[in-house]
Amino acid sequence: MRVPGRRDLRRLSRGLRFRLTASYALFFAVLLIAIAGLFRERLATALENQVDDTLNDEWAAIKGGFLRITWDNDTHKYWADWYYDVDDPDEKTLALDIQKVYMITDQYGHVIQDFTTKEDQIRGFDDLPNTPPAIIQARVREALDAYKPGLPGKAFRVTRRASTGEPFRIRAGIIFAQNRAPGAVRNEPFYVALGVSYSNYAKILHDNSLVYLSVVPSALILGSLLGWFMAGRALNPVREVAQAAQRISGSNLSMRIPSRQAGDELDYLILTFTRMIERLEASFRQMRQFSADVSHELRTPITAIRGQLEVALFTAKTTEQYREAIFNALTDIDRLSQLVRALLLLSQAESGQVVLQKSRLDLRSVVEDLAEQYQIPAEAAGVHLTADAAPECVVEADRVQIERMITNLLSNAIKFTPEGGQVRIAVHPVNGDAELVVEDSGRGIPTEHLPHIFDRFYRVPGSGTAPAPEQGLGLGLSFVARIVKAHKGSIDVDSVPGRGTRFIIHLPAAGAASDTLELIRQSA
Numbered sequence: 001m002r003v004p005g006r007r008d009l010r011r012l013s014r015g016l017r018f019r020l021t022a023s024y025a026l027f028f029a030v031l032l033i034a035i036a037g038l039f040r041e042r043l044a045t046a047l048e049n050q051v052d053d054t055l056n057d058e059w060a061a062i063k064g065g066f067l068r069i070t071w072d073n074d075t076h077k078y079w080a081d082w083y084y085d086v087d088d089p090d091e092k093t094l095a096l097d098i099q100k101v102y103m104i105t106d107q108y109g110h111v112i113q114d115f116t117t118k119e120d121q122i123r124g125f126d127d128l129p130n131t132p133p134a135i136i137q138a139r140v141r142e143a144l145d146a147y148k149p150g151l152p153g154k155a156f157r158v159t160r161r162a163s164t165g166e167p168f169r170i171r172a173g174i175i176f177a178q179n180r181a182p183g184a185v186r187n188e189p190f191y192v193a194l195g196v197s198y199s200n201y202a203k204i205l206h207d208n209s210l211v212y213l214s215v216v217p218s219a220l221i222l223g224s225l226l227g228w229f230m231a232g233r234a235l236n237p238v239r240e241v242a243q244a245a246q247r248i249s250g251s252n253l254s255m256r257i258p259s260r261q262a263g264d265e266l267d268y269l270i271l272t273f274t275r276m277i278e279r280l281e282a283s284f285r286q287m288r289q290f291s292a293d294v295s296h297e298l299r300t301p302i303t304a305i306r307g308q309l310e311v312a313l314f315t316a317k318t319t320e321q322y323r324e325a326i327f328n329a330l331t332d333i334d335r336l337s338q339l340v341r342a343l344l345l346l347s348q349a350e351s352g353q354v355v356l357q358k359s360r361l362d363l364r365s366v367v368e369d370l371a372e373q374y375q376i377p378a379e380a381a382g383v384h385l386t387a388d389a390a391p392e393c394v395v396e397a398d399r400v401q402i403e404r405m406i407t408n409l410l411s412n413a414i415k416f417t418p419e420g421g422q423v424r425i426a427v428h429p430v431n432g433d434a435e436l437v438v439e440d441s442g443r444g445i446p447t448e449h450l451p452h453i454f455d456r457f458y459r460v461p462g463s464g465t466a467p468a469p470e471q472g473l474g475l476g477l478s479f480v481a482r483i484v485k486a487h488k489g490s491i492d493v494d495s496v497p498g499r500g501t502r503f504i505i506h507l508p509a510a511g512a513a514s515d516t517l518e519l520i521r522q523s524a
């Protein structure tokens with residue numbers, strides 16, 4: 001796998017920065033467009049209401065008497081006339097405004113008068129007179145149906161575009177003639193439509209939209225720049241942390257990424273990194289210590305063997321002397337092969353897993369056999385070894401591994417118990433499962449070391465500065481813990497310094513659910 005370089009990291013963070021900015025800009029754009037749309041909608045409604053107000057005023061004026069429709073007996077026709085005070089500037093302006101665009105038809109849609117027929121015609125919505133009579137008739141009917149004396153009456157409002165493209169707002173309704181034609185049963189209704197050009201308002205809307213069209217993109221660009229800047233600021237510490245992390249290598253694992261003391265997610269990440277580096281550092285330290293120990297352990301017996309053989313070769317004269325030299329050399333060779341076995345097991349474990357060979361195993365016979373085997377070393381150490389096994393204690397387990405486990409515990413117990421001490425191994429069924437106890441009256445383990453004794457390569461430091469001669473490689477208990485774990489069991493340790501140690505192992509009768517023994521992981 002390729003380790004990302006500094007340039008890749010910069011590119012990555014730029015990618016993240018870009019994505020942050022893009023989502024910010026997108027959100028900003030949607031927000032701005034939504035606000036602009038809403039505002040335009042409200043403005044349009046307000047403007048339309050304003051036009052309608054003007055039209056309502058005009059309508060009130062014509063109903064109030066500006067427009068009178070009367071039957072003329074001479075011509076036998078209805079006439080529409082305008083009445084207002086020409087000298088009153090307000091009235092005159094209003095009347096002229098009304099007359100810019102209007103149309104009066106009878107109830108059948110025949111035009112009686114419209115602005116195009118007026119002499120001083122002002123150009124307006126000349127499509128108005130072309131309203132189809134059918135529509136007019138329908139509207140008149142509707143207005144008549146809804147008619148109630150004294151009420152404003154039904155108003156029709158539409159917005160239409162003239163052929164010139166100019167928008168107009170139309171308000172139409174009915175007005176009754178002032179008098180009746182001879183024989184008529186009631187005053188005849190007339191259809192009156194008033195129009196007001198909407199173009200000023202449309203222009204306001206249009207200008208408003210133009211403002212938006214120019215403001216929104218600039219606001220967006222500004223917002224995006226701001227977003228880009230802020231995302232850059234937010235990501236800067238990430239880049240710094242990455243650079244600091246890159247400086248840490250196998251040779252300077254004591255270096256740490258400085259915490260920013262901000263208590264944020266980044267500090268949490270830094271803390272996680274720091275913990276990881278601490279674990280790595282501990283592993284590296286253990287490994288280095290292990291290599292040093294191994295080479296030391298290998299060198300000592302080799303030097304001793306060499307010395308003994310040289311002495312024998314050059315100075316030994318009697319068979320007794322030769323025998324002694326060979327005996328001493330053999331003892332050292334024993335230690336060497338023990339060491340090599342441990343290393344072999346370790347390398348085997350490093351390269352993979354040890355497959356468990358499960359079978360029904362009578363723990364009593366295993367315990368008794370091993371106790372017997374260990375009588376000789378126990379006696380040599382002046383330690384009294386006793387075994388106490390219940391008759392029936394069968395579990396499903398791997399014989400070799402269980403023997404290795406007991407061997408490690410027994411040899412530790414004998415090793416760390418001074419002359420005259422006691423070592424006891426016992427196995428009993430407990431609730432159908434097996435409980436194995438190895439206890440001694442030896443030197444015990446100080447409480448502060450108890451949590452670590454199952455770690456690989458961990459050895460309780462001796463009282464002096466040099467490692468005590470009986471110290472092994474610190475592998476034994478780590479193997480024990482892993483074997484127990486592989487058999488789905490549990491291990492507990494009680495120890496009182498100076499008084500002794502007790503290991504209690506609980507093995508389920510049908511344990512060994514796992515097929516393999518994990519020897520690789522650091523903690524059991």
Ligand code: ADP
Binds near residue numbers: 445472
């Ligand atoms: P080693 O190969 O050094 O014995 P272990 O993993 O078996 O390594 O044990 C780890 C350490 O725990 C030993 O260095 C020893 O100090 C301590 N220890 C283990 N068993 C006992 C015991 N029965 N009594 C006192 N100390 C013990």
